[in-house]
Amino acid sequence: MRLYRLTAALIVAGLLALPAAADTPKVTPTAKELVAKSKPEEWRTPDPENLLYMQLPQGRVVIELAPDFTPLHAANIRTLVREHYFDGLAIIRVQDNFVTQWGDPNDDDNGDKSKIKPLGSxxxxxxxxxxxxxDGKLPWTPLPDGDVYAPQVGFSEGFPAARxxxxxxxxxxHCYGMVGVxxxxxxxxGNGSSLYVAIGQAPRQIDRNLAIAGRVLEGMPLLSALPRGTGPLGFYTQAAQRVPILSVKVAADLPDAQREKLQVLRTDSxxxxxxIEAKRNRHDAFYALPAGKIDLCNIDVPVRVVAAADGKH
Structure with missing residues (x-):
């Protein structure tokens, strides 16, 4: 009987020494792990009529236009691109923690106005x-957390938006990678002949003060890692500092073999x-204290390259 009591006491003591189930760290999957388990129907292929390919000496930048939000600007930008307006122009401004801007160097304050490139049609x-x-007919994925700049924020058709x-x-x-006019x-x-992309901390204070034409899907390092301009507002003061734009094309105008095989995760998936939930409440060995909230511009919409026609990536 004494042996039984001693054994029972030892078992109870051992159980008390174990951490409670509630103390066991909860591990949430990462965004990469969630994307790896996603279903094919959760991805969309952007309309090639809404994709721009900007070719720089360092590589290609892919921009998706947002015609449902800025239809007049999207149409005007397509016209400019198809009439080769941007070909031979340049990146004229890189302001640290703000934007990279491109367009006609002669159209800025210090340019030669007599040499401004005509807009064509x-x-x-x-x-x-x-x-x-x-538009209640379009998908809307709201965030559960508050926002300083708007009553509601979320995602619509793959773009960060507010309501x-x-x-x-x-x-x-204006999240990182968004393209404005x-x-x-x-x-x-603003007619789309000069565009900029947000490269720093989201400059949300200019929301609703400029038209946003779309976002960069691929090639952001080519725009965000450029040398900063030394002139006011980050403008390049010398022609040699500017990065030339070799060409800009609408993807729909290219043969299929020359198009980027990109897919974007549906934001209503x-x-x-x-x-969103995993990033709001991240639990792993590094994140001992999850935030429980997330800012709109801290959520990247995943983009992937599809290697074959069967959808494999």
Missing amino acids: AKAKLPPEYTRAI DPSSGREWLV ARDVAPDS ATFSAI
Whole structure:
């Protein structure tokens, strides 16, 4: 009887020494692991009519236009591209922690106005497309956390966006990699002939003050790692500093063999929702204290290269 009591006491002591189940660290899957388990139908192939290929000496930058948000600018940019407006122009400005901008060097404040490249049949002025009416027919994936700049934020058609239900308006936001339309002071002065991409901490303060035309799907390091301009606002002061644009083409105008085989994870998919939650409440050996929240611009929409027609990647 004494032996039984001693054995039982030892077992109880051992159980008490074990960590409680609640203390066992919960490990959440990473975004990479979730993407690896995604289903084929959760991915979309961008319309080649909405894809731009900007060829720089260092490589190709792929931009997806957002015609549902900025249709007039998307159409004007396509016209500029198809009439070879951007070919031979340059990256003219790189401002640290803000934007990289490209266009006609002669069209900035210190340029030779007599040498400005004509726009061809593209429009010189466009109505500002800073916001649009909320479209309930298009997919909307909201974030559960608050936002400083808007009542609601989330993703629509693969783009980070914001909403104000009280006004019935929604708009794209300036996250890293988003492509905007440069303009002068006049709201209708932005026509797509000069574009910029956010390369630093999200400059959300300029949301709804400039039209956002799309986002970079591939090639961001070619734009974000360039030498910073030494002039005001990061403009290059010497022609030799500028990066030449060899060409810009619409993907639909190229043979299929020359197109990038890219797919974008649908932001209305179960996998994307799981990625949001995993990033909000990340648990692993490194993240001992998960944030429990996430900022809109801290969520990247996954893009993958498809190697074959059967969808393998």
